[in-house]
Amino acid sequence: MAKPTRVTNEIRALRFSAGEMTQAELADRVGLTRQTIIAIEQGRYSPSLEVAFKIARVFGVPLERVFGYPEEAP
Amino acid sequence: MTYEEKVTWVSAVVTLIVAGRYAWIVGGRLGELPVEAIAYQRPLLFAIGAMIVLTIVGTIAMSIATAIRGEISGDGSADDLDRKDERDADIEARGDRVAFYVSSAFMVGVLALAMLEQPYFWIANGVFAAFVVGSLVSSSVKLVAYRRGF
Numbered sequence: 001m002a003k004p005t006r007v008t009n010e011i012r013a014l015r016f017s018a019g020e021m022t023q024a025e026l027a028d029r030v031g032l033t034r035q036t037i038i039a040i041e042q043g044r045y046s047p048s049l050e051v052a053f054k055i056a057r058v059f060g061v062p063l064e065r066v067f068g069y070p071e072e073a074p
Numbered sequence: 075m076t077y078e079e080k081v082t083w084v085s086a087v088v089t090l091i092v093a094g095r096y097a098w099i100v101g102g103r104l105g106e107l108p109v110e111a112i113a114y115q116r117p118l119l120f121a122i123g124a125m126i127v128l129t130i131v132g133t134i135a136m137s138i139a140t141a142i143r144g145e146i147s148g149d150g151s152a153d154d155l156d157r158k159d160e161r162d163a164d165i166e167a168r169g170d171r172v173a174f175y176v177s178s179a180f181m182v183g184v185l186a187l188a189m190l191e192q193p194y195f196w197i198a199n200g201v202f203a204a205f206v207v208g209s210l211v212s213s214s215v216k217l218v219a220y221r222r223g224f
Contacts (some may be wrong), residue, residue: 035164036160039223
């Protein structure tokens with residue numbers, strides 16, 4: 001069963017706005033496999049905080065511009 | 075498919091083939107001879123050795139094939155095709171953790187066999203079965219995690 005993660009991300013949109021950066025290129029720059037980038041984009045895997053920072057740094061944006069976490073329902 | 079997933083496939087296939095072949099050879103003697111008379115020692119040692127050697131050979135062959143394919147298709151260079159990242163490590167840890175519990179359960183059964191003074195044949199093969207089943211469970215958990223998400 002897929003790991004349920006509530007972490008959302010904007011990596012796909014950020015890649016396209018960064019000159020249509022490929023998943024392979026992003027993977028190379030943060031030291032991940034392309035399959036892990038795909039899993040993160042699809043919300044099937046939550047990366048570590050360190051990798052999250054590395055991804056944000058590649059795009060030159062704050063962490064919360066890349067990743068989001070929905071508010072708990074009251 | 076990541077490099078680590080391919081390594082897992084190699085390990086699973088080798089384990090299945092070698093353990094299956096061993097079970098076929100030694101198991102076939104069960105109905106013919108009393109267990110005390112079955113010469114299982116040499117086939118068992120050969121099976122363990124074959125698993126180690128074939129896994130190494132299979133991994134090398136897979137690595138070469140992956141590198142050549144990567145260079146031809148442009149999917150990646152030989153340098154980055156064997157990359158292992160934190161997701162691979164997490165999946166490996168999950169597989170190994172489940173395998174530990176399964177192998178441990180088998181080993182309790184083997185302990186019971188020893189305490190009941192059962193023939194060495196069953197004790198030795200029980201230990202071998204614990205390793206084989208643990209390895210297969212580990213591979214299965216990892217492959218499901220790779221395929222269905224982690």
